[in-house]
Amino acid sequence: MSVHVVGVGSTAFGRFEEASVRTLTTRAVAEALADASCPVGAVEAAFFANATGGALDGQHCVAGEIALESAGLHGVPVVNVENACASGATALHMAYAYVEAGLAGVVLVAGVEKMTASSRSDLFGWLRGSTDVRLFDDPSFTPGDLGALAAPAGVTEAPAATKSVFMDVYAGFARAHMKEFGTTQEQIAAVAAKNHQHSTLNPRAHFRRPFTVDEVLAAQTVTWPLTVPMCAPVSDGAAAVLVCSDEALVRFDRHRAVAVLASVLASGGHRGSARDEHVQRRAARAAYEKAGVSPADVSVAEVHDATSIGELLETEHLGLVEMGSGGWAATRGETALGGRIPVNPSGGLISKGHPIGATGVGQVHEIVCQLRGEAGARQVAGARIGLAQNSGGLVCGEDAACGVTVLGRTGR
Amino acid sequence: MSVHVVGVGSTAFGRFEEASVRTLTTRAVAEALADASCPVGAVEAAFFANATGGALDGQHCVAGEIALESAGLHGVPVVNVENACASGATALHMAYAYVEAGLAGVVLVAGVEKMTASSRSDLFGWLRGSTDVRLFDDPSFTPGDLGALAAPAGVTEAPAATKSVFMDVYAGFARAHMKEFGTTQEQIAAVAAKNHQHSTLNPRAHFRRPFTVDEVLAAQTVTWPLTVPMCAPVSDGAAAVLVCSDEALVRFDRHRAVAVLASVLASGGHRGSARDEHVQRRAARAAYEKAGVSPADVSVAEVHDATSIGELLETEHLGLVEMGSGGWAATRGETALGGRIPVNPSGGLISKGHPIGATGVGQVHEIVCQLRGEAGARQVAGARIGLAQNSGGLVCGEDAACGVTVLGRTGR
Numbered sequence: 001m002s003v004h005v006v007g008v009g010s011t012a013f014g015r016f017e018e019a020s021v022r023t024l025t026t027r028a029v030a031e032a033l034a035d036a037s038c039p040v041g042a043v044e045a046a047f048f049a050n051a052t053g054g055a056l057d058g059q060h061c062v063a064g065e066i067a068l069e070s071a072g073l074h075g076v077p078v079v080n081v082e083n084a085c086a087s088g089a090t091a092l093h094m095a096y097a098y099v100e101a102g103l104a105g106v107v108l109v110a111g112v113e114k115m116t117a118s119s120r121s122d123l124f125g126w127l128r129g130s131t132d133v134r135l136f137d138d139p140s141f142t143p144g145d146l147g148a149l150a151a152p153a154g155v156t157e158a159p160a161a162t163k164s165v166f167m168d169v170y171a172g173f174a175r176a177h178m179k180e181f182g183t184t185q186e187q188i189a190a191v192a193a194k195n196h197q198h199s200t201l202n203p204r205a206h207f208r209r210p211f212t213v214d215e216v217l218a219a220q221t222v223t224w225p226l227t228v229p230m231c232a233p234v235s236d237g238a239a240a241v242l243v244c245s246d247e248a249l250v251r252f253d254r255h256r257a258v259a260v261l262a263s264v265l266a267s268g269g270h271r272g273s274a275r276d277e278h279v280q281r282r283a284a285r286a287a288y289e290k291a292g293v294s295p296a297d298v299s300v301a302e303v304h305d306a307t308s309i310g311e312l313l314e315t316e317h318l319g320l321v322e323m324g325s326g327g328w329a330a331t332r333g334e335t336a337l338g339g340r341i342p343v344n345p346s347g348g349l350i351s352k353g354h355p356i357g358a359t360g361v362g363q364v365h366e367i368v369c370q371l372r373g374e375a376g377a378r379q380v381a382g383a384r385i386g387l388a389q390n391s392g393g394l395v396c397g398e399d400a401a402c403g404v405t406v407l408g409r410t411g412r
Numbered sequence: 413m414s415v416h417v418v419g420v421g422s423t424a425f426g427r428f429e430e431a432s433v434r435t436l437t438t439r440a441v442a443e444a445l446a447d448a449s450c451p452v453g454a455v456e457a458a459f460f461a462n463a464t465g466g467a468l469d470g471q472h473c474v475a476g477e478i479a480l481e482s483a484g485l486h487g488v489p490v491v492n493v494e495n496a497c498a499s500g501a502t503a504l505h506m507a508y509a510y511v512e513a514g515l516a517g518v519v520l521v522a523g524v525e526k527m528t529a530s531s532r533s534d535l536f537g538w539l540r541g542s543t544d545v546r547l548f549d550d551p552s553f554t555p556g557d558l559g560a561l562a563a564p565a566g567v568t569e570a571p572a573a574t575k576s577v578f579m580d581v582y583a584g585f586a587r588a589h590m591k592e593f594g595t596t597q598e599q600i601a602a603v604a605a606k607n608h609q610h611s612t613l614n615p616r617a618h619f620r621r622p623f624t625v626d627e628v629l630a631a632q633t634v635t636w637p638l639t640v641p642m643c644a645p646v647s648d649g650a651a652a653v654l655v656c657s658d659e660a661l662v663r664f665d666r667h668r669a670v671a672v673l674a675s676v677l678a679s680g681g682h683r684g685s686a687r688d689e690h691v692q693r694r695a696a697r698a699a700y701e702k703a704g705v706s707p708a709d710v711s712v713a714e715v716h717d718a719t720s721i722g723e724l725l726e727t728e729h730l731g732l733v734e735m736g737s738g739g740w741a742a743t744r745g746e747t748a749l750g751g752r753i754p755v756n757p758s759g760g761l762i763s764k765g766h767p768i769g770a771t772g773v774g775q776v777h778e779i780v781c782q783l784r785g786e787a788g789a790r791q792v793a794g795a796r797i798g799l800a801q802n803s804g805g806l807v808c809g810e811d812a813a814c815g816v817t818v819l820g821r822t823g824r
Contacts, residue, residue, distance in 0.1 A: 051473055054466040059809030060541030061463055061496035062805035065679050069807055074681030075691070078813065079502055080494040084473035090491055094506065101512035129465075177429035267477050268814075269486030393474035395481055400474035401490065408777070 002100045003260040004410050006252040007036025007242035012204040013353030016236045017117040021053060027110045028238035028358075032108070036242045036252055040072040043242070044104035047094045048080050049111035049357035051392075054337040055126035056115060069275035077104075084130040085306065085391030087111065088239070088360020089403025090264065095243050096263040105248035111361035112238035126299035127164045131394040150357065153223035158222050165233060166306065169394060170225035170293070174309035178225070180324070183312070187327030189216035191308040192230040192350060194336045199347025201337075201378035206235050206353030228341040230308040233352030241368070249410070255412035258368045261291035261385070264405075268398030280317035280391070283404045288319075288386075291406035294366040295319035297381040298341060298406075300370045302363035304391040305348040311335075314389055315343055318404075337378055345370065345378045360390030360403060367407050384408065415672040416513045416822050418664040419448025419654035420777040425765030426618040428648045429529040433465060436650035437479040440770075444520070444652035448664055452484040454653070456516035459506045460492050461499035461523035461769035463804075467538035468527060479524065489516075493608035495720065496542040498804030499523060500651070500772020501677065501815025507655050508675040517660035524650035535646065536630045539576045544807040556684035563636035570630070570634050578718065579643060579804060580691045583635035590637070592736070595724070597637040598666035599739025603720040604642040604762060606748045611759025613749075613790035618647050618765030642720040644693035647765030651773035654781070669822035670780045673703035673797070676817075680810030692729035692803070694814045699799075700731075703818035710753060710818075711795040712782045714775035716803040717760040723747075726801055727755055730816075749790055757782065772802030772815060779819050796820065 006322070009031025033040055038115050048064025059066070064080045068347045083090040088111040093108040151157055160168075193213045199205035211219075213231050219227040249257060266283040277285075288294060301320060305311035312326035320341050321329040328337050335343040345351045346366040349359060367386035369375045375383075386407045393400025421443025423436050445452055471478070476492045495502040500523040507519040524691075527535070563569055570582075589595045605625045611617035623631075623641050631639040661669060678695040700706060713732060717723035724738035732753050733741040741747050747755040750808025758764045758778040762772060779798035781787045787795075798819045803814025 032693045054538075055472050058537055058541045060467050060538045062496055062542060062807060065495075065681075065805060065812040069681050074808075075679055075694070077505075077677040078495075078679045079506065082473055082494065083477075083490075083494040093489070094491065094509075097506075097511050097513040097515055100514065101509040103509055103512065125470055126466075126472045129470045130474060135766075173503050265489040266492070267487055267490045282487070393477060395474060395477045396486075402478040407769070 001100050002246050003020060003096050003243050003259040003366065004249050004367050005241055005260065005407065006244050007032040007038060008237040008368045009035055010204055010362050010365045011237050013235045013237035013362065014206045015116045018035065019114065019236055021050065021057065021059065021063060021068050023112045024072040024114060024236065024238035025110055026071040026392060027310060029071040029108065029110055031173055031243050032286040038106065038242060041114050042106050042107045042227050043073055043076060044057045044106050045077040045098055046073055046108040046110065048078060048093040049091035049361060050080065050113060051082055051084055051356040052089050052113055052115060052126050055122045059100045059301045068110065073108065081400060083401035084392035085356050086390045086401040086403050087357045089358050089388065089390035090401060092241060092312060092361065092364060092405060093263045093265045093403055096260055099243055099245045105245045107243050109241045109243065109361055110238065111357040113357045114354035115234045115355060116236055127166060131165065145394035155221050155224050155225055158220065163222050167222045167226060170307040170309050171226050173313060174225050177309065177313065185217065186213060187229050188225060189213045190311060190330040192216045194330060195305060195344045196229060196349040196351045198337060198345050198378060199351035202347050205347040205351055206233055207351045226307055226309065230350065232306045232349040232354035234400055235355040237353060237355035237358045239358045239365050241361055241364050251293050254410060256372055258371050258407050259410045260405065261293065261408050262287040262406040264290065265403050268400050278317055279398045279402045280314060283402045287404040287406050290300035293385055293406060297383050297385045298387050300345060300367065300380040301341065301343050301387040301389065302346060302366050303389045305344060305350050306354060311343060311348065314391050318387065318389060329377060337380065345375065345380060363388035363390060364405060372408060413512050414658050415508050415655050416661050416669040417653055417672065417776065417819065418656050418669050418778050419444040419450060419527065420780045421447055422616055422651040422774050422777045423649050425647045425649035425767055427528045431476060431526065431648055432461065432528045433469065433524050434479050434482040436526060436648065437522055438483040440650035441483040441520065441522055441654040444654050448654045450575050450654060451516065454518050455485055455488060455520045456518050457489040457510055457762055458485055458520040458522065459503040460490060461495055461503035461773060462492065462525060463494055464525055464527060464538050467534045480522065485520070488685060489526060495813035496770050498772060498802045498803030498813040498815050499769045501800070501802035501817060502813060504653060504773065504776060504817060505675045505677045505815055508672055510605045511657045517657045521773055522650065523769040525767035525769045526648050527646045527767060528648055538573065539578060543577065567633050569636055569638050570632065575634050576767050578767065579634045579638060582719040582721050585725060586637050588804040589721065589725065595739040596682055597629065598625060600637060600642060600720050600724060601625045602742040603723050604628045606742060607717060607756050607760040608641060608763045610757050610790060611751060611763035614759050614764060617759040617763055618645055619763045619773055638721065642706050642762065644718045644761040644766035647767040649765060649767035649770045651770045651777050653773055653776050666822060670783050670819050671822045672817065673705065673820050674699040676702065677813060677815050678720040680812050681808045690729055691810045691814045692726060696730045697812045699816040699818050705797055705818060709797045710781065710799050711754065711797050712757060712780050712792040713755050713799040713801065714758060715755055715801045717756060717762050718766060720762060723760065730799065730801060745776045749792065754792045756794060757787065769808050772800065775800035776817060783819060783821050
């Protein structure tokens, strides 16, 4: 059994104060259905990714049923799935499982987040509630435990009350990488500058404003070595993906279909023989094995750059660049459009935007557009195999959840 | 491919102020693993049902990864699923799909809720956020739209601020049923008295206190015709179920295994040819068809009596009693232990308790115990086929989600 993507849709990501979860969902779903020439009545099940609706909007439960009812979907099984910032990849993974199980032939995945101008905004409460709370309830813990966290003399960091605790965590990862591999702040800035440049080619991106490496470095420090343009913004947006079984594929345009070669989900924490393998490496290894491809086969990737150090680490864990060389790869332009392995051609989370539940679904939207040759000015020439990597939450100092999706043209 | 339940575990349900989501989860999971003689390291994936952790405890995301890490589970895919009060059945449905898809051989389902003495209790916010908010944000809507809602003269209802909006909704359903079929308040009270009697035989039940029909009727009115003993309490608790594939079954005791003959999930709302069929009827019909059984084959059922009128309606929709005769069936003792079709031998939600995410998983725990002949004083003699029905949320005046599970002895 194979699972195929036959339709994708996405709103722009950005600050849409007047939009609601319902209106954003409706737009993305309508676009995915139109893209597949699929009537809404043909959808047999749906998986819905939304993470902050309880904290920010008071919609604690059944958000999927409610939002999708607005989009015209009624009666079929709807499951609300959540894995913090990896909710999108998780919803896709569930849709993949549902089709593989033979429980439905045509399944919708929708991811959405409405984060700005929320009626009951508790963003910091939400952020804290996306982690292993022991870490932050433990009075003996300081973010310094995650790395050599002292900022250089003269650097003024943003006050803790104004930033996500995840920024401290990522900063800790960055300092550890700098210490171990000699990675520099300039290299992390190069990753950011690349993605901001990419986003200028993406009409759906939140920012679309280029930054030079110097501009990234000169911006306000969040937690050293991370500056504001290295960190994902708070965005609104929705994305949708329609998948189908081999059997149902006859109803769709096979020539525009993209096969899900692998959909893997893994959680953080360690045990047994996997003790020393990072969750992202484990997920990637399983995905490559399932897809029957190697990192060298990947033409284009969308990875979870909630901060630019995230992308740097992820490209290493995914085997797209060598361990420790993520910073050098960025400065050499290897991961830029036109480079050896373009990463985040969409602009990534830092510049395309990061509407939590939509993020992982939006990554798949971008890869599908790339594989179809429909990515316009940011098209990766000859893209044949694409990869999306989506991480969320924090447990035991690792991603609570990490989803890796490998996609390839069905008709290739 | 078949899916088998090879282990079940459950805490008692009740008011456990010192317990946390983690400690409750750990207890239920440990019991399910011990019941299956399964080491935690053999679990390949987990589905976690929890609905109020964001609203009541500030744990908005990745609660499953965090709670299960405490229970010793690390690294494997963990998915947090939510469908309000049907979260438990939904998590089981996902585990069923995952095994059917061949993505894992041994999968854990855990459902948990910690509702009393929460650190940031917003129970009414949660309840409102489990519904189609348009209904309650619409100034033209009054609960009276759901039925002929005027209480008889002389009846004092509990103030709106002290009760869940779901009680008004269920009361509306009750009044409509009374009007259409001549059902009486005494009959609804008979359902409640039966379940409270059943719970006296269940060491895991929240209440374990018998009520006569007269005592149920004499209790405080919540929303007429519902009195306090007809309504589910706020409970803490956790339940866990371990399922496996045919292939993995050789590792377990086949003689204690119970097959999942059907696991069906449906959502409310109407469309096309299904316009006139209630979501519970649609889900039941699909489940019976999949399981290859008829309502007459069912030996024992656990159904979602968030209120006693809920059980009355559900037994009708499930075809366990004739449409309109639910009240008469209860007063004749047909649905009591020793009757034609015992319903809620555990005590049901109103007396065993209703810790949201645990409820649907706990229903399966009870049915598995019944089918194994391990239900002690509340054993249904010769139970061969069992059914669990779990509803959650409200969209367009119907259950947002309804899960129906049909179980039968694997070795039968």
